[in-house]
Amino acid sequence: MSARVGGALLAGLVLLSAPAALALPKYRVEAARFLGHDKDDPLWQLSGKVMPCVTCHIQPQGGKGWNPFGQSLQAEFRAQPTASFRTVLRSVLAREADADADGYPDALEFFARTLPGDPKSKPTKSLRDLQAEFEKAGGLPDEKPKK
Secondary structure, three states: OOHHHHHHHHHHHHHHHHHHHHOOOHHHHHHHHHHOOOOOOOOHHHOOOOOOHHHOEOOOOOOOOEOHHHHHHHHHHHHOOOOOHHHHHHHHHHOOOOOOOOOOOHHHHHHHOOOOOOOOOOOOOOHHHHHHHHHHOOOOOOOOOOO
């Protein structure tokens, strides 16, 4: 086999395996779908911009160490150990808490696509304007997905 053909085969295998290797963990996929972050980009699951690890974790690659929003999810999982992730996420967001104390409730941060666990990441719109836009868009999604 020539080097050119071998290189093409290797490149093809890398491309075919990329979605599996780069796919988001199930909680991030579920959160993105629940919040509608999967609607704008057909390759959203391969994007580091959609539900990055630092949504809940301290480190960009995830792992140990939870930011304040991740800690609130952990606490809710302990309070509702048999609940689905959607139920837990909706419960946390429905409290209208501000995990990172930046002046914006967590649900509004998700709506604005900022990070609810990072006080340096906050919406550019005023709280009042963002709240009005959020309510006009329908507020929090239902716990169960629409069929």
